Amino acid sequence: MAKPSPSSSLYQLIAAGQLAHKALLVPLKERGLEPGDDAILFELGRSGTTEEDLAAELGLPSDMLAPRLTRLIERDLVDRRAVGPELIPGIALTERGIRIRNSLADHWAQLEEALLGELKPKHRKRFGKILRRFTDLLQF
Numbered sequence: 001m002a003k004p005s006p007s008s009s010l011y012q013l014i015a016a017g018q019l020a021h022k023a024l025l026v027p028l029k030e031r032g033l034e035p036g037d038d039a040i041l042f043e044l045g046r047s048g049t050t051e052e053d054l055a056a057e058l059g060l061p062s063d064m065l066a067p068r069l070t071r072l073i074e075r076d077l078v079d080r081r082a083v084g085p086e087l088i089p090g091i092a093l094t095e096r097g098i099r100i101r102n103s104l105a106d107h108w109a110q111l112e113e114a115l116l117g118e119l120k121p122k123h124r125k126r127f128g129k130i131l132r133r134f135t136d137l138l139q140f
Helices: 009-030 037-046 051-058 062-074 095-116 121-138
Strands: 078-083 088-093
Touching: 009 037, 009 095, 037 051, 037 062, 037 088, 037 095, 051 062, 051 088, 062 078, 088 095
Parallel strands: none
Antiparallel strands: 078 088
């Protein structure tokens, strides 16, 4: 059996994925946030929601989400308030949370542009489809 070559596409994809993951963690650590906090901020950036709906969207049990929310509330990133047209009890981003969420989104966009910047829109879309198909093949 041949040894995987560092010049193979799969090897480069793995290396790029690991480095991109580390790069995405930098702004989190700089702000005293933990991995996964960004997912909460991004989800709440769309609109406020209930804790149950947020847990379902993130695929987290409520008992795992609660301590994260408590920490984010203490850091003034998230606030408990009425949400939606029915004004049901929920959670939403604070002004500070919105600023940090936007900063994290900008960082994400810069990395995305570094990856795809040389590709035309049609090729970007095709590349995305190829990656989705590949990840679908790897899921059990």
